[in-house]
Amino acid sequence: MSRQFSRLVFLVTAVFFALFFIWPISETLCGAFTGSDGKFTIDYIAEVFRNPLYVEGLWNSLQMGVWSTLLAALIAIPLAWMSDRFLFPGKSLLGALVLVPMIMPPFVGAIGIKQILGQQGALNALLEDMGLLDPAHPVDWLGEGRIWGVIVLNALHLYPILYLNVLAALANVDPAMEEAAENLGCTGFRKFRRITLPLIMPGIFAGGTIVFIWSFTELGVPLMFDFTRVTSVQIFYGIKDIGGNPFPFALVVVLLCATVLLYAGSKLLFGRDSHAMMAKATSQGGPRQAGLAMGLFCSGVFGLVTFLAVLPHIGVILVAFSTDWYQTILPSGWTLSHFEAALGHNLTLPSIQNSLKYAGLATILDLVLGVAIAYVVVRTRLAGRQILDAMAMLPLAVPGLVLAFGYLAMTQEGKPFAFLNPTIDPLIILVIAYSVRRLPYVVRSAAAGFQQTSVTLEEAAQNLGCPPLRTLRRITIPLIAANLLAGGLLAFSFAMLEVSDSLILAQKQQDFPITKAIYELYQLLGEGRFVASALGVWAMAFLAVTIIGTSLILGKKLGAIFRA
Amino acid sequence: MIAITIDKLVKKFGDAVALNGISLPIEPGELFFLLGPSGCGKTTLLHNIAGFYLPDEGRILFGEEDVTALPPHKRNTGMMFQSYALWPHMTVAKNVAFGLEERRVPQAEIRQRVQAALESVQMGPYAERKIAQLSGGQQQRVALARALVIRPRCVLLDEPLSNLDARLRLEMRSEIRRVCKDNGLTAIYVTHDQKEALSISDRMAVLEGGRIAQIGTPEQVYRRPKTRVVADFIGETNFLNGKIQSLDGAKALVETNEGLFEGFLGDPDWKPSAGDSVSLSIRPESWSLRSAPAPMNSVKGRIGESVYLGEVAQYRLQASAHDLKVFELNPHISARGQGQEFFAIASVDDVVVLKS
Numbered sequence: 001m002s003r004q005f006s007r008l009v010f011l012v013t014a015v016f017f018a019l020f021f022i023w024p025i026s027e028t029l030c031g032a033f034t035g036s037d038g039k040f041t042i043d044y045i046a047e048v049f050r051n052p053l054y055v056e057g058l059w060n061s062l063q064m065g066v067w068s069t070l071l072a073a074l075i076a077i078p079l080a081w082m083s084d085r086f087l088f089p090g091k092s093l094l095g096a097l098v099l100v101p102m103i104m105p106p107f108v109g110a111i112g113i114k115q116i117l118g119q120q121g122a123l124n125a126l127l128e129d130m131g132l133l134d135p136a137h138p139v140d141w142l143g144e145g146r147i148w149g150v151i152v153l154n155a156l157h158l159y160p161i162l163y164l165n166v167l168a169a170l171a172n173v174d175p176a177m178e179e180a181a182e183n184l185g186c187t188g189f190r191k192f193r194r195i196t197l198p199l200i201m202p203g204i205f206a207g208g209t210i211v212f213i214w215s216f217t218e219l220g221v222p223l224m225f226d227f228t229r230v231t232s233v234q235i236f237y238g239i240k241d242i243g244g245n246p247f248p249f250a251l252v253v254v255l256l257c258a259t260v261l262l263y264a265g266s267k268l269l270f271g272r273d274s275h276a277m278m279a280k281a282t283s284q285g286g287p288r289q290a291g292l293a294m295g296l297f298c299s300g301v302f303g304l305v306t307f308l309a310v311l312p313h314i315g316v317i318l319v320a321f322s323t324d325w326y327q328t329i330l331p332s333g334w335t336l337s338h339f340e341a342a343l344g345h346n347l348t349l350p351s352i353q354n355s356l357k358y359a360g361l362a363t364i365l366d367l368v369l370g371v372a373i374a375y376v377v378v379r380t381r382l383a384g385r386q387i388l389d390a391m392a393m394l395p396l397a398v399p400g401l402v403l404a405f406g407y408l409a410m411t412q413e414g415k416p417f418a419f420l421n422p423t424i425d426p427l428i429i430l431v432i433a434y435s436v437r438r439l440p441y442v443v444r445s446a447a448a449g450f451q452q453t454s455v456t457l458e459e460a461a462q463n464l465g466c467p468p469l470r471t472l473r474r475i476t477i478p479l480i481a482a483n484l485l486a487g488g489l490l491a492f493s494f495a496m497l498e499v500s501d502s503l504i505l506a507q508k509q510q511d512f513p514i515t516k517a518i519y520e521l522y523q524l525l526g527e528g529r530f531v532a533s534a535l536g537v538w539a540m541a542f543l544a545v546t547i548i549g550t551s552l553i554l555g556k557k558l559g560a561i562f563r564a
Numbered sequence: 565m566i567a568i569t570i571d572k573l574v575k576k577f578g579d580a581v582a583l584n585g586i587s588l589p590i591e592p593g594e595l596f597f598l599l600g601p602s603g604c605g606k607t608t609l610l611h612n613i614a615g616f617y618l619p620d621e622g623r624i625l626f627g628e629e630d631v632t633a634l635p636p637h638k639r640n641t642g643m644m645f646q647s648y649a650l651w652p653h654m655t656v657a658k659n660v661a662f663g664l665e666e667r668r669v670p671q672a673e674i675r676q677r678v679q680a681a682l683e684s685v686q687m688g689p690y691a692e693r694k695i696a697q698l699s700g701g702q703q704q705r706v707a708l709a710r711a712l713v714i715r716p717r718c719v720l721l722d723e724p725l726s727n728l729d730a731r732l733r734l735e736m737r738s739e740i741r742r743v744c745k746d747n748g749l750t751a752i753y754v755t756h757d758q759k760e761a762l763s764i765s766d767r768m769a770v771l772e773g774g775r776i777a778q779i780g781t782p783e784q785v786y787r788r789p790k791t792r793v794v795a796d797f798i799g800e801t802n803f804l805n806g807k808i809q810s811l812d813g814a815k816a817l818v819e820t821n822e823g824l825f826e827g828f829l830g831d832p833d834w835k836p837s838a839g840d841s842v843s844l845s846i847r848p849e850s851w852s853l854r855s856a857p858a859p860m861n862s863v864k865g866r867i868g869e870s871v872y873l874g875e876v877a878q879y880r881l882q883a884s885a886h887d888l889k890v891f892e893l894n895p896h897i898s899a900r901g902q903g904q905e906f907f908a909i910a911s912v913d914d915v916v917v918l919k920s
Binding site: 454456457459460461462463464465466467468470471474475478479 | 614615616635636637638639640641642643645646647649650651652653662663666667710711714720
């Protein structure tokens with residue numbers, strides 16, 4: 001396509017990122033380093049480290065990030081290995097189901113998991129029933145600080161990201177590498193540790209980074225657990241007086257720096273000798289039929305992981321249908337009234353409308369930008385296209401909380417972007433916030449599509465008289481439709497269940513998206529958690545219909561969509 | 565029917581010069597071949613003519629019109645791609661109709677022309693098939709129909725037969741020539757298969773390192789190669805090294821360590837002088853095996869391995885300083901036992917003197 005077009009895409013993307021990525025971050029940095037007298041100061045940052053409350057929050061955030069990532073890796077790597085090596089009963093279905101937790105809202109799941117694992121929860125009731133537990137001394141499975149609940153929930157939500165990365169990395173390992181090891185006498189787990197693991201390290205690192213950044217700054221889950229001694233929640237509470245209080249700024253900056261440092265550090269540790277550039281597998285090993293015992297074992301593990309990951313959401317569904325659920329295994333009574341209550345509440349319908357509007361617009365913006373960027377990166381020789389590619393990937397490395405806070409900071413009164421202030425109308429800023437963070441997924445899947453589509457198919461159309469832009473519409477887009485749909489669907493699902501942008505940027509009740517509505521409903525006394533669960537179930541059902549519907553239209557299996 | 569003129573074309577990729585001042589006059593209605601080893605620039609040249617690359621220097625003319633800066637979709641060329649580039653999301657008929665739709669041809673006419681085009685390549689019954697349901701040969705026919713249905717100014721063929729098996733290739737190459745000639749189309753055909761070029765081209769250009777080594781009819785290029793690379797690339801040949809003893813117009817007398825040879829200079833513009841080192845190119849089928857020597861153009865050797873192929877036999881003749889390939893038509897191989905001594909003799913007309 002014409003050089004002007006590539007330059008235009010580059011320019012638009014650069015301006016977009018400058019305004020809505022660099023600017024909010026620098027606005028936050030300014031807030032953290034500018035004293036009340038307008039001069040540069042590091043007092044606020046220093047104070048963060050002097051205040052024991054903030055230090056504890058940071059420590060807990062770090063634990064949350066590290067343990068969630070390790071736990072997710074512990075789940076994901078064996079799963080990916082089994083899927084790469086074996087054919088087992090129900091593999092295609094289980095392989096798809098195991099990805100489902102990725103699009104389940106984890107902070108809604110928090111309601112369910114508290115119901116199951118809490119002191120008065122289902123598990124204790126079950127154990128008491130079986131006579132294994134003394135009713136006078138119920139076990140608190142979530143731990144005193146509830147931090148383990150947060151970690152488990154994060155890991156169960158995020159392991160699919162690692163799973164997909166590791167699976168892709170394993171598929172690229174030349175079977176001859178392992179055969180060579182076996183030939184030299186290295187087998188079994190030793191072979192996995194010495195040969196396979198180092199080869200797939202880049203994949204583990206890529207997925208692990210996303211999981212770490214995500215869980216390190218997770219806001220929704222600790223909020224629902226009422227676990228306030230963590231930096232993300234401290235920032236959230238600090239926002240109420242964003243105008244006069246510099247400490248939220250300082251906390252955000254510390255969080256951002258910690259992310260960058262940890263990212264760079266782990267890259268030095270794990271990503272240094274990257275083998276990712278190695279040639280693709282020369283021969284296709286392909287999974288082999290597992291024996292009966294191994295096959296059942298694999299199916300069992302996949303089933304168990306899926307069950308555990310979905311368990312919190314099952315809890316949510318039960319809560320939504322129950323009259324009461326206290327110290328019993330299953331709810332003590334059933335009702336549909338919460339769904340009516342949820343739909344009847346003046347928060348609900350507008351919030352569904354709002355979420356559809358925000359997420360829909362954000363997805364469209366992502367698709368337009370993503371296709372243009374991927375096109376320039378894959379199809380042109382524009383100098384600086386690698387920069388464009390790197391730029392589009394940057395949002396993965398910056399926590400959503402940091403960006404959301406930055407958007408709020410940059411739209412304060414007196415700032416150049418005050419006209420976008422979310423208290424007036426959050427539409428534009430929320431759509432931008434939603435789309436920036438999901439752009440990488442769309443760019444990646446579109447780029448994969450372009451790479452898989454031979455350029456001669458486009459040249460043939462131009463040769464027959466079709467101008468470049470119409471070629472894109474008539475030939476390229478239909479050919480990469482599956483990739484775009486997968487990327488768009490992922491972006492849409494993540495946007496629908498987005499927490500930090502929604503909680504921070506939607507400030508008036510009529511502008512609330514679903515996630516914030518659920519949070520607000522949950523805060524209500526009495527019926528709160530039931531109604532919130534009911535709305536959560538509505539949201540899940542809605543997403544399930546969208547995704548299953550699209551996969552039916554596409555005629556593809558669910559898993560294939562996310563593997564694109 | 566239009567002439568295509570390539571005028572001093574230069575194309576660089578970074579520091580690499582892919583085309584280094586290529587000039588070609590292609591006659592109206594000609595079936596013109598671009599030939600050469602891989603990396604010689606033939607595909608780059610075709611892509612420049614189609615408009616996918618912009619040349620750094622030089623001009624491309626279609627008839628009188630300068631199309632150098634014209635984007636590909638305005639050039640009205642019909643291109644056939646090596647991979648066929650048929651769109652998998654459209655049926656056979658949709659693929660063929662595409663170019664006509666872009667030209668805003670009325671629907672009724674599109675239907676009629678698509679059907680006619682498909683029938684002309686014997687694909688009429690397959691109009692509603694998906695591309696994936698076609699065999700390689702069928703895809704090739706559809707690609708040809710798609711390129712021709714728009715009535716292009718010229719046809720560009722980029723190794724169109726390289727993905728077919730040997731028998732289909734033979735069949736399709738005469739088919740392509742027939743279709744081009746029937747429609748009076750100027751066609752440029754890129755290939756690395758010399759048999760394709762020799763059998764159906766009107767003229768060909770052999771490219772070498774981004775330059776044109778030789779332009780000519782198949783017979784000119786085969787019988788009078790201008791350079792060693794051309795002689796080596798088109799057909800099989802034997803090279804003998806020697807020094808020029810004397811010159812007589814286009815003929816030269818060359819002293820080799822197999823004996824004295826007389827032959828014609830491959831490049832008529834080349835003016836060597838006595839004493840220059842040269843190579844002689846003598847095709848394997850130009851030799852005849854005799855039991856007595858000739859005064860000139862004669863090599864003594866013993867039969868090494870021999871391969872009997874029915875209509876022809878291929879011998880390796882071990883001479884004093886060379887191993888020669890010798891082909892004999894209608895052979896009696898039993899009379900050519902291994903180790904037997906023969907004289908291989910070539911006529912003056914079959915000896916080509918080349919720069920070494």
